Amino acid sequence: MRKIGKIIIGVFLSALLLLLLFVAYVYMAIQIEEPKINTDLIKRNELKTWNDTTFSYQDSWLRKNSLGLWEMYISGSPEELGFKNGILSQHLIHKQEEAFIQQLRQMIPSDSYLKFLKYVTAYMNRKLPDYIPEEFLYEIKAISTFASDDFDFIGDNYTRQLNYHAAHDIGHAMQNLHLVECTAFGVWAERSSDSALLVGRNFDFYVGDEFAENKIILFVKPDKGYAFSSITWGGMIGVVSGMNNQGLSITLNSAKSEIPFTAKTPVSIIAREILQYASNIQEAYSIACKRKSFVAESFMIASAKDNSVVIIEKTPDTTVLFYSNDHHISLTNHFQSETLGHTEINKENQEENVTTYRFERLEELLAAKSQFNNIDFVNILRDTKGKSGESIGLGNEGAVNQLIAHHSVVFKPQEKCFWISTKPYQIGAFMAYHLDSIFDKTIIPIFPIDILSERISADTSFLNNNYPSYLLFKSVAQEIKMEKEVDIAAFLNYNPHYFYTYELAGDYYLQRSEQEKASIYFKQALQHFIPNRYEEQRIKEKIRNLNNN
Numbered sequence: 001m002r003k004i005g006k007i008i009i010g011v012f013l014s015a016l017l018l019l020l021l022f023v024a025y026v027y028m029a030i031q032i033e034e035p036k037i038n039t040d041l042i043k044r045n046e047l048k049t050w051n052d053t054t055f056s057y058q059d060s061w062l063r064k065n066s067l068g069l070w071e072m073y074i075s076g077s078p079e080e081l082g083f084k085n086g087i088l089s090q091h092l093i094h095k096q097e098e099a100f101i102q103q104l105r106q107m108i109p110s111d112s113y114l115k116f117l118k119y120v121t122a123y124m125n126r127k128l129p130d131y132i133p134e135e136f137l138y139e140i141k142a143i144s145t146f147a148s149d150d151f152d153f154i155g156d157n158y159t160r161q162l163n164y165h166a167a168h169d170i171g172h173a174m175q176n177l178h179l180v181e182c183t184a185f186g187v188w189a190e191r192s193s194d195s196a197l198l199v200g201r202n203f204d205f206y207v208g209d210e211f212a213e214n215k216i217i218l219f220v221k222p223d224k225g226y227a228f229s230s231i232t233w234g235g236m237i238g239v240v241s242g243m244n245n246q247g248l249s250i251t252l253n254s255a256k257s258e259i260p261f262t263a264k265t266p267v268s269i270i271a272r273e274i275l276q277y278a279s280n281i282q283e284a285y286s287i288a289c290k291r292k293s294f295v296a297e298s299f300m301i302a303s304a305k306d307n308s309v310v311i312i313e314k315t316p317d318t319t320v321l322f323y324s325n326d327h328h329i330s331l332t333n334h335f336q337s338e339t340l341g342h343t344e345i346n347k348e349n350q351e352e353n354v355t356t357y358r359f360e361r362l363e364e365l366l367a368a369k370s371q372f373n374n375i376d377f378v379n380i381l382r383d384t385k386g387k388s389g390e391s392i393g394l395g396n397e398g399a400v401n402q403l404i405a406h407h408s409v410v411f412k413p414q415e416k417c418f419w420i421s422t423k424p425y426q427i428g429a430f431m432a433y434h435l436d437s438i439f440d441k442t443i444i445p446i447f448p449i450d451i452l453s454e455r456i457s458a459d460t461s462f463l464n465n466n467y468p469s470y471l472l473f474k475s476v477a478q479e480i481k482m483e484k485e486v487d488i489a490a491f492l493n494y495n496p497h498y499f500y501t502y503e504l505a506g507d508y509y510l511q512r513s514e515q516e517k518a519s520i521y522f523k524q525a526l527q528h529f530i531p532n533r534y535e536e537q538r539i540k541e542k543i544r545n546l547n548n549n
Contacts, residue, residue, distance in 0.1 A: 006031055008039050008183070015039065027469070029439045034158050034376060035137050036142060037079050037141050038079060041079055042057070042083050043081055049544065051428075054097065055116075057087050058090055059075055061073050061088070061387065061445075062275060065430065065448060065450065067422040067423075068422060068423060069215055069216075070092065070216045070217065071303040072088060072216055072217070073214075073219045073221075073438065073441075074088070075222070076151065076221075077223070078135040078136070078138040079186065079221075080142075081139050081142070081220065082139040082417055083145070084145075085218075086142060086144075086147075089216065089235075090146040092233070092235075093143070093146060093234035094235065095210075096211065096214060096234035097147070097151055097164075098150075099207075099208060099233065101154070101226070102210065103207045103210075103211060122155065123413070125263040127461060127488045129162070129191075131263065131265040131291070132162075132165075132265060133169060133205070133269070133463075134140070136164075139237050140161050140165070140195065144158040144160070144235075151310070165237070165478060166263060167294045169178070169266050169267055169293070170290055181203060181204045181402060182251075182333065182356060182450065183204070183253075183331070183381075184202075184253055184300045184330075184331040184402050185328070185329065185365070185366060186300065186302055186328065187372050188302075188307060188327055189307070189327040190370075191329075192371060192372060192373075193371045193373040194373070195410060196414045196415065197302050197304065197307065197308075197412070199302045199309060199410065199411040200378070200380060200381050201241055201251040201300070201381075201412045201427065202401065202402050204406070206404040212406045212407070214234060215233060216217060216233055217231060217338065217433065218230050218231075219435075219438050220276075221439060224276075225276035226245055226246050226277070226440050227245065227435070228244035229244075230242030230292070231323065231409060237272065237273065238266060238272050239271040239275050240505075241409050242271070242278070243416065243434070244274075244275050245439060246278075247303065247304025248274075248278055248305075249413050249418075250274055250299055250300065250302075251300045252267055252271055252298070252300075253297070253332065254298035255298055255315075255333055255340075255346065256346065257315075257345075258345070262294065262491070263294055264293050264294055267293055267295065270288060270299070273298070274301070279305060280303050280306050281303045281306045281310055284301045285301075285319070286304070287510075288319050291317070291318060291504075293308040294344055294429060296345075296544060297314050298311050298312070298331055298335065298469070299312040302413050308323075310322060310324075311331055311337075313335045313337050313339075313340050319339060322337040323497075325485055328358055328366055330363055332356075332358045332362065333355040333357065334359070334516075348356040352534065354531035355530050357387065358398055360387055361383075361385070361386060365383060366380070374412065374419055377410045378426070379409075379542075380422075380424045381400060384396075384399045386399060386529055391491040392496020393495050393496075393500070393528065394473070394498040396499075396500075398529060399484020401426055404425070405421070405427050407421055408421035412463040415434070416436055417433060417434045418430060419433075419456055427459045427462050427463055427467060429455055431454065431455055432450055432454035432456075433450050434451060437449070469492070469493075469495065471489070473498075480504050480511075481504075491504075491507060499535075501527040502521045503529065506521035506525065506542065519547075522539050523543065526540070
């Protein structure tokens with residue numbers, strides 16, 4: 001017995017030693033070496049606060065415009081770009097991180113599981129710096145010096161800011177969380193009212209309403225490469241929508257990916273490199289080819305020099321250039337090329353998710369006219385209908401406008417101008433900006449920098465007639481999830497064409513053990529357009545469970 005006891009103790013100690021060695025290995029593996037930056041470049045006493053929404057630092061500035069968008073101009077070396085960005089937008093970086101963590105806590109309420117995911121993510125991203133160009137690492141490090149210590153439980157400032165640049169990719173890989181369902185399209189030559197290139201896009205990356213509250217229109221004049229503008233948020237140096245002073249624009253659209261298990265170059269960093277260093281399609285394609293991504297992504301590139309719009313389709317091991325011969329091009333969330341369009345994962349995505357349906361709706365809208373201008377593009381970006389103009393409910397993923405967009409933008413590369421949405425979503429006015437007039441300025445502007453005469457008006461009809469009901473729908477939907485008592489008859493009228501309205505009504509009665517009423521509403525949900533197969537299966541499973549009980 002004593003011998004057996006010694007054996008058991010020996011096995012236990014050996015297992016404990018192995019566990020400690022493994023923990024030590026993981027801890028060492030996730031330690032990321034930080035770039036050494038010259039903090040002497042920071043001159044905090046040179047930050048000037050003109051009022052609550054206007055700040056300047058050396059030649060750079062940040063201001064909030066009359067419609068609620070932040071505008072920021074920065075210039076210099078990678079370190080200078082990061083320092084200027086950080087010192088000007090420190091309060092926005094904190095708000096953005098706070099909104100992100102708040103949404104993360106809603107999705108993952110368990111502190112222990114959140115802590116576990118912290119180490120999983122850190123381990124997955126341990127080699128992330130190896131795949132990001134050094135200049136961008138320096139810029140991220142410089143920004144991170146202004147991040148808040150309030151979020152140290154997730155990681156140190158630099159590691160957090162670095163990992164946030166890969167969060168967009170993780171969202172792409174986890175499409176069942178409804179984080180990314182973007183739409184983009186372009187016309188040129190005879191399909192454009194003045195033959196000039198036009199590109200429109202909705203960036204439907206949703207991590208809560210608060211995350212989209214402080215959008216930044218960023219104007220960057222780096223000491224290397226081309227000056228450019230992008231639509232971003234506090235702490236984000238990557239690009240999801242942008243245009244440079246060579247008349248090259250880029251937008252990102254996700255495609256279905258396998259869950260990544262190790263980091264490569266975040267797609268927003270690839271887009272940033274393209275925007276800063278490419279002046280035409282071939283240069284953009286060359287940059288995309290030399291970087292390894294860890295998710296599947298489509299980059300829509302419009303080039304004034306080429307007078308054309310193309311799509312770069314990219315997976316972790318393949319990069320393809322897709323052209324259209326029809327002087328218009330459409331993009332949702334699947335690949336279209338011969339090389340990648342016929343892969344199993346792409347076909348599965350088209351069969352199970354709403355990407356094909358939304359693509360076909362977009363093609364309908366582009367077939368409705370022979371020529372388009374910027375106002376026509378905004379009208380398409382605002383479209384909430386399904387195919388053939390069917391009412392499918394506000395917020396439905398089958399619509400071009402799902403009322404979740406972080407931003408909506410129209411680019412006109414030949415004129416180096418763009419129109420950007422203001423809240424709410426795409427329904428507010430679109431403000432117009434000209435890159436040349438921005439980069440010609442070297443001091444903080446006293447007057448507005450957008451072109452007021454080219455502003456596109458808000459959709460007042462939708463705002464007055466549809467939006468109030470949609471807000472009530474969202475509010476009551478939240479109350480149902482919190483198991484509060486609500487007026488279901490009124491709730492159904494707020495968004496009567498949306499399948500989810502009826503599913504929530506079923507959930508409400510299920511909470512109250514009124515199975516018969518719950519079953520009725522679940523069956524009604526199935527009679528409306530449901531965008532994704534897994535959502536349909538979810539409702540059918542609820543009905544099966546009721547029948548079994």
